[in-house]
Amino acid sequence: MRFTALAVLPCLFGAASAHFRLQYPLPRGNFVADKEPEFCGGYPEVTTNRTVFPLSNGFFTIKSGHPDFTLGAIISTVTNPNSFDNFSVNGVNQIVAPYGKEPNAGTFCVPLNISAAGIEGAKDGANVTIQIVFAGGDGNLYQCADLTLSANLTSVPDQTCENTTSTTPHGSGSGGHDASPSATAPGSTQTGGALGVSHGTSAATAVLLAVAGIAAAL
Numbered sequence: 184m185r186f187t188a189l190a191v192l193p194c195l196f197g198a199a200s201a202h203f204r205l206q207y208p209l210p211r212g213n214f215v216a217d218k219e220p221e222f223c224g225g226y227p228e229v230t231t232n233r234t235v236f237p238l239s240n241g242f243f244t245i246k247s248g249h250p251d252f253t254l255g256a257i258i259s260t261v262t263n264p265n266s267f268d269n270f271s272v273n274g275v276n277q278i279v280a281p282y283g284k285e286p287n288a289g290t291f292c293v294p295l296n297i298s299a300a301g302i303e304g305a306k307d308g309a310n311v312t313i314q315i316v317f318a319g320g321d322g323n324l325y326q327c328a329d330l331t332l333s334a335n336l337t338s339v340p341d342q343t344c345e346n347t348t349s350t351t352p353h354g355s356g357s358g359g360h361d362a363s364p365s366a367t368a369p370g371s372t373q374t375g376g377a378l379g380v381s382h383g384t385s386a387a388t389a390v391l392l393a394v395a396g397i398a399a400a401l
C-alpha cells in the first residue's frame with residue numbers, strides 16, 4: 184500500500200498547483216511558478232525584444248505536466264498592455280486561439296492564424312501582445328509574449344509544430360471523464376465565457392476562464 188500512497192501524493196500536489204510553460208513564442212520573462220496566476224504570469228510591463236511573428240500561419244507551443252486542461256489565447260494591440268482590460272474592446276475579449284480542451288499532459292502546438300481572427304490593428308508590422316490562458320482546474324494561469332507581426336513571414340521559422348503527450352501519475356485520480364479537444368475554427372471575437380464545454384469539470388473550467396472576461400470588462 185505504500186506504493187499507492189507514493190503514487191497518489193504527487194498527483195494531489197500536481198492538482199493543487201497546475202502549471203504550464205509557454206515555449207514559443209518566448210514569454211516576457213523567466214517562468215515564475217507562484218506568479219503564473221497573475222496577469223501575464225507576473226510580467227505586467229511590455230518588453231522591447233519582441234518576436235517577429237507570422238500574421239498568418241503562426242502557432243504557439245506550451246508544455247503542461249498536468250492533464251485535463253483548457254487552453255486559449257487573447258490578443259492586445261495596445262502599445263503597453265498591462266491589464267486584462269487591454270485585451271478586450273468594448274468589454275469583449277479579443278480571442279485569437281479559441282479555448283479548447285486537452286485531456287493529456289505533454290507538449291502542445293496550437294495553430295494561431297492572427298489574421299483570421301479579424302482583430303482591428305493586428306496587421307503587418309503591428310506590435311501586439313498575446314496572452315495564453317490556461318485552466319487546469321485550480322484557477323486561470325497566464326503567460327504573455329510581445330510580438331511584431333509580419334506578413335512576409337509565411338511560417339514560423341526554426342520551430343516544429345507537433346504534439347507529444349506524456350503519461351503522468353494523474354490518470355487514476357481524475358474520475359475518468361472523457362474530455363476531447365475542441366476543434367473550433369479560428370474566428371472573430373468571442374466573449375471569454377463563450378466556451379463550448381458543458382459537463383462536470385468542464386463547467387467549472389468555463390467559469391474560471393470567464394473570470395478573465397469579467398476582469399477585462401471592468
Ligand SMILES: *[C@@H]1O[C@H](CO)[C@@H](O)[C@H](O)[C@H]1NC(C)=O
Pocket residue numbers: 208209210211212213230232233234
Ligand atoms: C526578452 O528578454 C527577457 C529578459 O532577458 C527574456 O526572458 C525573454 O525570453 C526575451 N524574449 C524574447 C522573445 O527573446
Ligand SMILES: *[C@@H]1O[C@H](CO)[C@@H](O)[C@H](O)[C@H]1NC(C)=O
Pocket residue numbers: 230231232233308309310331
Ligand atoms: C514596435 O516595438 C519596437 C520595440 O519596442 C519598437 O522599436 C518599434 O518602434 C515599434 N513599432 C511600432 C510600429 O510601434
Ligand SMILES: *[C@@H]1O[C@H](CO)[C@@H](O)[C@H](O)[C@H]1NC(C)=O
Pocket residue numbers: 261262264265266268269
Ligand atoms: C489599458 O488598461 C488600463 C487599465 O484598465 C486603462 O487605463 C488604459 O486606458 C488601457 N489602454 C488602452 C489603450 O485601452
Ligand SMILES: *[C@@H]1O[C@H](CO)[C@@H](O)[C@H](O)[C@H]1NC(C)=O
Pocket residue numbers: 283284285291292293294344345346364
Ligand atoms: C495539439 O493539441 C492542441 C490542444 O489539444 C490542439 O489545439 C492542436 O491543434 C494540436 N496540434 C497539432 C499539431 O496536432
Ligand SMILES: *[C@@H]1O[C@H](CO)[C@@H](O)[C@H](O)[C@H]1NC(C)=O
Pocket residue numbers: 239240296298299
Ligand atoms: C489565415 O487566415 C486568412 C484570413 O482568413 C486566410 O486567408 C489564410 O489562408 C489563413 N492562413 C492559414 C495558414 O490558414
Ligand SMILES: *[C@@H]1O[C@H](CO)[C@@H](O)[C@H](O)[C@H]1NC(C)=O
Pocket residue numbers: 308333334335
Ligand atoms: C517584406 O518583404 C519585402 C520584399 O522582400 C520587403 O521590401 C519589405 O521590407 C518586407 N517587409 C517587412 C515588414 O519586413
